[in-house]
Amino acid sequence: MKKEQIKYIVYARKSTESEDKQVQSIDDQLNKLKQLAKEKSLHIIEIITEEKSAKKPNNRPLFDKMIHDIESGKADGILCWEINRLSRNPIDSGNLSWLLQEGTLKSIQTYTKEYKPEDFNALLFNIETGQANQFVLDLSKDTKRGLESKFDKGWLPTIAPLGYLNNKYKDKGEKDIVKDPERFSIVRKMWDLMLTGNYTVPKVLDIAYENWGLRTVKRKKIGGTKLSKTGLYKIFTNPFYAGILEWGGKRSLGKHEPMITLEEFDTVQFILGKRGKPRAVKHQHKYNGTLRCAKCGCSFTGDLKRKYAKTTGKVTEYMFYRCTKKKPNYVCENSRHLREEKLEKQFIEAIDKIIFIEDLCKWSIETLKILNEKEFEEREDIHKSLNNAIINTQKQLDNLLQLRISELITDEEYKAKKTVLQDELFRLREKLRTTEDRADKHHKLVEDAFDYVTYAKVWFYKSAIEEKKAILSTLGSNFLIDDGKLLITNKKWIDFMKEKYAGVTEEYRTLELANSGKYFTENEKRELFAPVISKLLPGEGSNLRPIG
Numbered sequence: 001m002k003k004e005q006i007k008y009i010v011y012a013r014k015s016t017e018s019e020d021k022q023v024q025s026i027d028d029q030l031n032k033l034k035q036l037a038k039e040k041s042l043h044i045i046e047i048i049t050e051e052k053s054a055k056k057p058n059n060r061p062l063f064d065k066m067i068h069d070i071e072s073g074k075a076d077g078i079l080c081w082e083i084n085r086l087s088r089n090p091i092d093s094g095n096l097s098w099l100l101q102e103g104t105l106k107s108i109q110t111y112t113k114e115y116k117p118e119d120f121n122a123l124l125f126n127i128e129t130g131q132a133n134q135f136v137l138d139l140s141k142d143t144k145r146g147l148e149s150k151f152d153k154g155w156l157p158t159i160a161p162l163g164y165l166n167n168k169y170k171d172k173g174e175k176d177i178v179k180d181p182e183r184f185s186i187v188r189k190m191w192d193l194m195l196t197g198n199y200t201v202p203k204v205l206d207i208a209y210e211n212w213g214l215r216t217v218k219r220k221k222i223g224g225t226k227l228s229k230t231g232l233y234k235i236f237t238n239p240f241y242a243g244i245l246e247w248g249g250k251r252s253l254g255k256h257e258p259m260i261t262l263e264e265f266d267t268v269q270f271i272l273g274k275r276g277k278p279r280a281v282k283h284q285h286k287y288n289g290t291l292r293c294a295k296c297g298c299s300f301t302g303d304l305k306r307k308y309a310k311t312t313g314k315v316t317e318y319m320f321y322r323c324t325k326k327k328p329n330y331v332c333e334n335s336r337h338l339r340e341e342k343l344e345k346q347f348i349e350a351i352d353k354i355i356f357i358e359d360l361c362k363w364s365i366e367t368l369k370i371l372n373e374k375e376f377e378e379r380e381d382i383h384k385s386l387n388n389a390i391i392n393t394q395k396q397l398d399n400l401l402q403l404r405i406s407e408l409i410t411d412e413e414y415k416a417k418k419t420v421l422q423d424e425l426f427r428l429r430e431k432l433r434t435t436e437d438r439a440d441k442h443h444k445l446v447e448d449a450f451d452y453v454t455y456a457k458v459w460f461y462k463s464a465i466e467e468k469k470a471i472l473s474t475l476g477s478n479f480l481i482d483d484g485k486l487l488i489t490n491k492k493w494i495d496f497m498k499e500k501y502a503g504v505t506e507e508y509r510t511l512e513l514a515n516s517g518k519y520f521t522e523n524e525k526r527e528l529f530a531p532v533i534s535k536l537l538p539g540e541g542s543n544l545r546p547i548g
Contacts, residue, residue: 006106008037008077009046009066013085015053026051029081032111037079042109045075054084057091067095070105077107083115083128097125151247154255158247161240162216162227163187163259177256184259186214187235191260194236194268198469201272205232236268243430253429262430286319287343290469293323294482296332300324303337321481336484346486347472351460386432393425507531 012029026049037044046069052060063086069075080086086108087093099105100120108115115125150157155176160166165180190208193199199207208214209226216231218224239246242265243258291300305318319340325332400421404414460468472479480487511529 005043006077007045007075008042008079008107008109009048009069009075010034010037010044010079011048011050011063011066011085012081013050013052013054013060013063015051029085033079033081036109036111040109042077042079044079054086054088054092057089063092067099070099076105077109078105079109082110082112083108100125151245151250151252154245154252156240156245156247156254156256161238162231162235163241164256165217177254179257180217183214183217186212187241188259190214190232190235191241191264191268194271195264196470197271197473201232201236202229205229233272236272239265241265253426286340287321287469290472291321291343291479291481293325293332293334294480294487295334296323296325296327296330298324298326298332300338300481302340323481334481334483338481338484342484343486348460350476350486350488383432386428390425390428390432393421393428397421397425 010030010033012026012033014026014029030047030049034044036042048062048066050060050062052063054060054063058064066075066078070078078086086096096105096108100108100115100117103117106117160177160180163180163184163186164177167176167178186208189212190204193204193207194201205227214227216223216225216227235241240254240256241259242262243254243256244262245252245254286302287300288302289299292298293300300321301324303320303322305320320337321340321343322337323332323334397418400409400414400417403409404411409417476488476490478487478489508529515528
């Protein structure tokens with residue numbers, strides 16, 4: 001009687017994880033296995049390839065299908081490269097062992113060895129599959145230890161977020177994270193748009209993709225495409241961009257170059273929480289979310305009105321703004337609607353009240369060098385003080401460890417004091433980082449302030465709606481409507497500049513009027529206006545804040 005031929009399924013697997021880093025590729029496995037099948041005259045009924053990890057059961061759909069086909073009698077042999085291609089966990093290993101013992105599985109043929117029911121050695125089989133399982137366990141521990149070490153050194157032990165790159169040119173274990181020269185500045189501009197408070201996340205995403213050409217990092221099988229909306233939300237909620245590492249439930253100060261400050265990060269979190277999910281609107285209500293009712297505090301919303309003119313046969317559209325009257329148990333008396341054209345006219349009038357003379361602003365900016373030098377001296381003193389505090393705190397940590405080693409304090413005392421000192425060290429290091437560029441930022445924010453009060457009106461006329469709203473947010477806050485009249489609470493820095501330079505402006509106009517019709521060179525003009533220029537330095541207590 002002719003012996004029934006075993007029906008083999010070829011199974012080739014390679015995981016994308018580190019467990020299979022040294023294993024031959026799937027194509028190499030298949031070529032060798034096909035050659036072996038030809039030499040041994042094995043009957044192959046199916047070839048299965050899978051790129052999945054075998055360290056967990058029920059993680060490989062094609063492997064599970066193969067087991068089902070064997071249990072149902074469709075196949076009764078497996079041809080694979082090594083036994084660890086079939087399993088790296090005790091559940092799958094035990095299942096294969098049982099199928100062999102029962103005779104349901106008549107052969108497991110590897111490239112170097114065959115396992116058969118008639119000479120099956122359960123102890124040896126379990127040792128060989130157990131070695132594969134133990135390899136994964138050891139690898140997991142070693143990997144976790146390496147990741148923790150990297151985190152403790154101040155580096156994120158995972159793939160760098162968009163805008164940064166993992167440095168592939170350094171040795172294993174020493175790879176740091178550097179700025180992505182192609183994407184860093186673009187991602188920073190995306191943060192800048194969010195910081196204005198005038199853009200939704202989808203809008204920022206569209207601008208970055210359409211206007212700036214942002215694409216994700218191209219990897220082997222993914223990337224090189226548009227960033228997803230979910231991906232951008234993850235960027236805007238990731239403290240990594242502010243220099244903070246979060247991994248494995250721990251938080252630490254990173255050594256990478258931050259893209260934004262902690263204050264900017266907190267601002268965006270507030271904006272995201274305040275705005276909620278953006279809703280699509282059919283018509284552009286320019287100032288929705290900007291205006292509130294002076295009587296009840298509810299938001300003002302835009303209503304599009306259409307008017308049909310019998311004389312021309314045309315329909316004209318008008319945008320009105322009105323109180324939403326959503327305050328419960330309150331009857332709002334602010335019933336007057338405000339036309340958009342009249343609203344914008346009042347915005348222009350408000351801007352007109354803070355417009356400064358161009359010459360005064362130009363000379364004011366030049367005086368900032370003095371302010372910048374003074375700020376630099378203050379920064380140096382703060383820098384030195386913080387450095388000393390950091391050194392002192394680190395010494396306390398070292399001394400604390402010595403006390404524990406000498407068993408002069410208990411584990412509980414050591415852990416409690418260590419946590420306090422580590423928190424203090426973290427705070428000091430972050431404070432040191434935020435003072436690094438304080439002087440330059442102060443210089444720039446005051447220069448921006450003078451630019452704003454000189455050109456705000458021109459910018460407002462020429463800008464699109466989002467830029468207009470940004471200008472208004474710089475002008476003031478609490479834009480209230482009371483019976484059609486716009487009420488604005490000026491930002492403190494604007495009130496300061498108006499108060500400080502009111503007299504200077506009058507002196508300038510008086511001198512200009514007295515010398516009208518005369519031509520002066522720049523030096524002569526400076527000499528004539530020297531008394532005015534001497535009063536332009538902001539001085540102590542200016543308390544200016546960044547524009548926007």
